[in-house]
Amino acid sequence: MRVLVTGAAGFIGSNVVKYLESKSIDTVSFDNFSHSNYYNILNTKGEVVCGDVTDKNFYKNIPEVDAVIHQAAITDTTLADDAKMVEVNYNGFLNVFNFCVKKNIPLVYASSAGVYGKTDKKMSEEEKVIPHNTYAYSKYLCDCWSKKYVKANKTPPIIGLRYFNVYGPQESHKKKASSMIYQLYNQMVQGQRPRIFKFGEQKRDFIYVKDIARVTAEAVNLEKSVISNVGTGQPRSFNDIIAILNKLLGKKLEPDYIDNPYQKVYQDYTEADITTLTQVLGAKTEYSLEEGIRDYLKNYLFCNQQ
Numbered sequence: 279m280r281v282l283v284t285g286a287a288g289f290i291g292s293n294v295v296k297y298l299e300s301k302s303i304d305t306v307s308f309d310n311f312s313h314s315n316y317y318n319i320l321n322t323k324g325e326v327v328c329g330d331v332t333d334k335n336f337y338k339n340i341p342e343v344d345a346v347i348h349q350a351a352i353t354d355t356t357l358a359d360d361a362k363m364v365e366v367n368y369n370g371f372l373n374v375f376n377f378c379v380k381k382n383i384p385l386v387y388a389s390s391a392g393v394y395g396k397t398d399k400k401m402s403e404e405e406k407v408i409p410h411n412t413y414a415y416s417k418y419l420c421d422c423w424s425k426k427y428v429k430a431n432k433t434p435p436i437i438g439l440r441y442f443n444v445y446g447p448q449e450s451h452k453k454k455a456s457s458m459i460y461q462l463y464n465q466m467v468q469g470q471r472p473r474i475f476k477f478g479e480q481k482r483d484f485i486y487v488k489d490i491a492r493v494t495a496e497a498v499n500l501e502k503s504v505i506s507n508v509g510t511g512q513p514r515s516f517n518d519i520i521a522i523l524n525k526l527l528g529k530k531l532e533p534d535y536i537d538n539p540y541q542k543v544y545q546d547y548t549e550a551d552i553t554t555l556t557q558v559l560g561a562k563t564e565y566s567l568e569e570g571i572r573d574y575l576k577n578y579l580f581c582n583q584q
């Protein structure tokens with residue numbers, strides 16, 4: 279089996295490539311390298327193709343593949359260029375979608391918990407959603423298209439995965455769009471007080487990238503189309519992250535609480551309803567927040583922990 283991974287030089291894409299190769303599955307890594315780190319796929323055994331998903335003929339330079347995992351997107355949610363965001367994230371998705379339908383091969387694509395917008399409730403796939411920014415809207419468009427097309431046509435399996443808040447190795451190129459865990463770690467390891475929005479009790483469903491990579495790679499074997507959340511179902515606070523990092527780093531740094539300039543569009547709460555994940559995908563997450571952060575620090579950030 280050979281799987282095409284778009285956005286393969288990015289954070290999640292490169293972890294997916296790594297997971298597939300650990301299972302002896304051939305990969306083709308596709309990326310335009312606009313917002314990535316080539317180092318993330320330096321050791322891939324598969325072919326690397328530089329190209330752009332917004333090109334309708336993007337597939338011309340790739341070898342035959344049996345499935346596609348689509349990760350390529352603009353992922354900086356604060357980007358002010360709405361046209362670019364929708365062009366890459368939606369039109370690019372449509373090109374990949376059409377390729378899979380034409381070839382009759384499964385597509386697993388990255389959607390986002392962002393589509394749910396601001397709420398204080400558990401988020402489930404069937405509920406009405408109100409995306410809170412253009413990034414979230416671009417992912418919402420992908421889900422709407424996918425649902426509509428799958429309902430009206432005979433298609434190969436199309437699996438949309440609404441990732442919650444992902445953290446873990448190979449995210450450093452994302453800078454201010456990297457996870458809270460990575461950003462807080464960087465401050466705290468240098469002895470700085472961790473800066474978080476007042477008063478750190480915002481809760482998010484943080485999920486370790488190793489869980490995301492496994493669930494995503496295994497979803498290519500599903501036989502039916504579905505849109506599913508991928509989260510732990512266990513929201514945790516920013517204060518919790520600081521407590522875990524303090525413990526692992528052997529520090530006692532107090533949070534420095536700051537005003538949130540994005541308050542109107544900021545998701546203060548994310549919690550995945552994991553019914554579809556467990557019952558349809560037959561998947562579950564393996565890392566708690568404590569275990570994920572410990573693995574990240576010990577094996578990737580090479581930090582001497584307590």
Ligand SMILES: NC(=O)c1ccc[n+]([C@@H]2O[C@H](COP(=O)([O-])OP(=O)(O)OC[C@H]3O[C@@H](n4cnc5c(N)ncnc54)[C@H](O)[C@@H]3O)[C@@H](O)[C@H]2O)c1
Nearest residue numbers: 285287288289290310312313314330331350351388441444
């Ligand atoms: N990281 C998270 O917490 C999270 C949460 C929800 C959803 N997602 C989704 O998961 C996917 C992967 O996110 P990530 O965190 O790895 O981000 P990332 O920015 O690290 O990866 C995106 C990759 O896509 C590439 N890319 C961008 N535009 C392209 C184009 N036009 N053609 C080809 N390649 C292009 C970039 O160079 C980059 O390598 C994205 O679709 C993102 O929206 C991520």
